[in-house]
Amino acid sequence: MRTHTGEKTFKCDQCDYSTARKDSLDQHLAKHTGDKPYICGECGYRTVKRSHLSKRIRTHTGEKPYKCDQCDYSAAQKINLDRHLAKHTGDKPYMCGECGYRTARKSYLVNHMRIHTGEKPYKCDQCDYSAPLKSTLKQHLAKHTGDKPYMCGECGYRTTHKSNLSRHMKTHTGEKPYKCDQCDYSAGRKYALDKHCKTHR
Template sequence: MRTHTGEKPYKCDQCDYSAARKDSLDHHVAKHTGDKPYMCGECGYRAVLKSDLVKHMRTHTSDKPFKCDQCDFSAAQKSNLKQHLSKHTGDKPYMCDECGYMADRKSTISRHMRTHTGEKPYKCDQCDYSAAQKCSLNQHLAQHTGDKPFMCGECGYRTAWKTHLSTHMRTHTGDKPYKCDQCDYSAAEKTNLSNHMRTHTGEKPYKCVQCGYSASRKYSLVLHLAKHTGDKPYMCGECGYRTTRKSDLSKHMRTHAGDKPYKCDQCDYSAAHKNSLNQHLAKHTGEKPYMCGECGYRTVRKFDFSQHVRIHTGEKPYKCDQCDYSAAHKSTLNRHLAMHTGDKPYMCGECGYRTTKKCNLSQHMRTHTGEKPYKCDQCDYSAAVKFALNNHFKTHR
């Protein structure tokens, strides 16, 4: 009844906090005392509430006692099952008055409202950091304490976040519990499913405040904003290459190390990047799932198809912010921008050769390694660059 009356009879004697339930007060008081009496014997995790320890132990046992009666989904926590059930019913009773956003949980709509109000109620007691969500504050606090209480029993991975451990465990189990109801896509993480759903809806909720750009993913907007600020925080210690993305730096470092972790299971081909391996595998299967309705062009990659379509539409979405030049492809714009800046970020560690294009550096490196990855399937000819192989094919016609 207290959910209707708003009554909160349990008062904290150290601050003005009050709660509708005694266990909520006990949980709060632990913030003052630091007391966490319940400890996991597997990894040393400690909790204020016994129920939290019981939930934590399921990360070690993989116990999922909460079963869906409409499909084979099961969950370690009751709240996760409730959230799953809304996928069957479609029920989203909580709606935002500002933008019409709907949610299946009251806590979700409360968090969403802070995007409108800018409220950040969770304060760090060691610095001036504040957050809109409690989980963000918990992650921040780990920077002060270095505490990573959640540990994987399979490989020793540790994290400050329980949700991160749950996600990590799926790398061992292969579990992809988040299913798309419009196609056969499934994901290990809820955020990946949310991003995928926008491929069906076309929704682009992340807006740039400096231009008309919008994106379906927050990360894409962050990358876009770097074009306005020029910020490239990740730098290669070998050649000075800088980038906006940590993942791009990791890929770049393979040009120095010669690391090619992605192996073909049908031949001796290996690649530095996963997408290069995926493209290579299509040579074995012959599969080209993306087809142009205008001219019948087919391709292995969705990205190549998107670029091809612009030949028919004449679309040139990549705009230069220093002149009126525009391009159909991002790489073309990047080459153009180098005319303004004179920037050649890609450098060879062997001889100091510099270039504006990453692909040029990759080709150049083969002059040092002698690598010839492009193989003719009709004779023993091989080439260092793709166009040389294309020219060679003409000798067989």
């Protein structure tokens, strides 16, 4: 009944957190104690919540119980299925108040807003570079380390960026997905199509 009345009788003695359920308080208290009683036997991963352990185990077993009813997609976690379903419905509930950009994911909107605010929270610890996205900082850090994790199996070409490898692979496959809508020209890279399109103007 407490969930209906809003009464939160279980209170944390270390901060101002309170809840209607004892199990929720127990999980919260683990944040203060660092206690992680649920352990994965495969990899040693430890967690506060049993549900987190269940998700982790699915990554080892490959189990994907969440099925899309509109295609053959399946997921190990419900949140991934929910994101996938948005592709079918076209539902984009998160909107930017500045420019009207809409997205299915809240995290995408948070990242987008940094275009307007100029916020760059991800700082390089080796120079004064900062980035709006964690992935962008990771790409930058590769310049310091010289790490090139993406390799072409055909010729051994290596790169820091996955997108560069995808572009490179088209040189082997001959794939030209960028088509001109005014003639028969097609290109392997978008910038080449853009350059070509200027000849029609």
